[in-house]
Amino acid sequence: MDVRKIVLVVCDGMGDRPVEDFGGKTPLEHANTPNMDLLAREGSTGVVDIIAPGVTPGSDTAHLSLLGYDAREIYTGRGPFEAAGAGLEVRPGDVAFRCNFATLEDGVIIDRRAGRIREGTEELAGVLDGMEIEDVKVLFKAGVEHRAALVLRGEGLSQDITDADPHETGRPVLEVKPLKPGDTKAEKTARILNTFIERSHEMLDNHDVNVARREKGLPPANIILPRGPGMVPHIPRLEDRTGLRAAGVVGVTLIRGICWLTGMTLIEDRRFTGGRDTDMMAKARATVEALETHDFVLVNIKAPDLAGHDGQPREKAEIIERIDEAVGYIYRHMPEDTILAVTADHSTPCGFMEHAGDPVPLVIYGRGHRRDRSQAFGETECSSGGLGRIRGKDLFHILYNMAGRAEKFGA
């Protein structure tokens, strides 16, 4: 049997809507994308409802779906993926949170991001990491700028608690409470979290890093505000589920967390920044290399989403043109039987500046596989493509079938 490898390129937030300045074309349609257009001519296109029609996906639920998982079943919140992506070795049963370093003065939060602190957070995090409260162990790690991740590990914890973050300045930190009174697990988790926040202030307020910041007139990073709690779900490894040796070529923390929690090999490089300045050709080369030892490679490129959130269609089109070059490199250098798919995890229309539930364009190329009549890669062309309109979690099965790996159901 003819067993092949698979590359899935996810252009974060690439889906868009018509832009007036582009004569009604989308950024993808306006961009000059000779390589993705070639894939459309030699392969088939379609559109994907990542979760379901009209449902707006997050990047985390979207990637789970694209990997063939049922996000509605396993997703408990962003915390576990952020924590895993930040490098905390989360385990099923842990409760994980996203956190900010913030500034507390006279009992109120005066800066939710501690002046977007850039240096010293690792030292501050080191003070908190390993703390024990009752029988619960605290894992804490700094992320980019003011961001951090927190994990509580112990028996009888719950994610069903209220938020500590007041989400605006000039207000005190909120007391964490169970969502339902009488829920003993939530009561315990709330009590521990309140203690953690209180101690974080005690331990950080006069830390050298903050003494120095005050001297420079910068707001001290003297309290931790956790949010977005989620119990770490049990997620079967992608390889155990499918037999595919899988690798992720990713930069952004959240998607790193997805790859880590699905048991994929993480391929990292300081040039994969997760920002606009990411080195796309380096990602393309890493993808082709990864194919030597892996059966499935996921590539995530975050930059189009950033331009979408900022409402910058011209920048988005330029980013897409750079992605097109990287896709061309992969197409020309991958083993010739590889199945190559390009899609997005969600739409981030520049005119909307947020994730939207519009379906995303998809192109799949595989030598010897069916072609349709598509002539280019874009939202309009894909909407009448031969793959039709599919769901995110079906895409993985379609690629798996094209790779000659699907088992027969029945005889």
Added chain:
Amino acid sequence: MDVRKIVLVVCDGMGDRPVEDFGGKTPLEHANTPNMDLLAREGSTGVVDIIAPGVTPGSDTAHLSLLGYDAREIYTGRGPFEAAGAGLEVRPGDVAFRCNFATLEDGVIIDRRAGRIREGTEELAGVLDGMEIEDVKVLFKAGVEHRAALVLRGEGLSQDITDADPHETGRPVLEVKPLKPGDTKAEKTARILNTFIERSHEMLDNHDVNVARREKGLPPANIILPRGPGMVPHIPRLEDRTGLRAAGVVGVTLIRGICWLTGMTLIEDRRFTGGRDTDMMAKARATVEALETHDFVLVNIKAPDLAGHDGQPREKAEIIERIDEAVGYIYRHMPEDTILAVTADHSTPCGFMEHAGDPVPLVIYGRGHRRDRSQAFGETECSSGGLGRIRGKDLFHILYNMAGRAEKFGA
């Protein structure tokens, strides 16, 4: 209300991929099919994911889906359908197996098919049929060549047992065991099956048929190797579920079993061989006749699947041309209001030589019903057809609706 009849022609394994020798056309696209092209122009086309996108169907699960059943709910394995198709009157609660007549010598299997024995298997089967082991009754029937079907009938049986068939020569028959130790039903079934296999050897080894085979230098058919156990599921009759008097015009054993277990009328004829030599025009005439007394006629033609498994695109195209003539006959002779649909149960691409999960082409014609822009019947044309991309078990409901028989949900 305008209530109509339905004909569903299932061209087994017809879906395919581009063939280089055909300039990138599939066998269906390459074949000259004026009648199916006419249906496409006068009706609508689409593609069908028989089970779900990217999932590879067996012929059995596929036909259940095409008849509107949820295969994932009722399918327990191939055994029950093979046994029913072979003419054993299976009942819910029985455990059914596919079997081979094989050759045992000096304690090892030296031929898993007893030299593809063609004659004498009915006499050999007669010796085993009706045997009783503990409180369990054995039903046994010979099929084509070395094939046979076995049914165990009694209280407290299970399908959760290991295989006896070593699946290669030079090895002894495997002892059947329960999949989980301590499962008393599986223990009982395993014990009875081991006894059956042992007795089959004792009773067949010196049977006249085998004495004669040994004299001719042929391997004796002196042991039975059962495999593929399945508890016979409870399947509601198609007529009870839908009110349709249903008939099946089929040749191949497995699909006969599907028709039998769904309570359809079986229309049989020695010219329906289930092979390449099947008389397609005889099937077409039988279909038109069946419409006089039935509301729904399923026609299965196995031949395209055989050509696909053998990797023979030219032969497959020729077979499809013969099917096209039969479809033309049905179209011209059926009552003019009949709904006529042509599709496949799965793809068997000649370049892959196995079932694949690629969606299958579909055309539906019904006088006065919607048309799309399709001009011909083929995978590419269907992928942009007006019926879109649908699931196998939805097709039955679509036909049922077109026949004016669907009940309203709501008011």
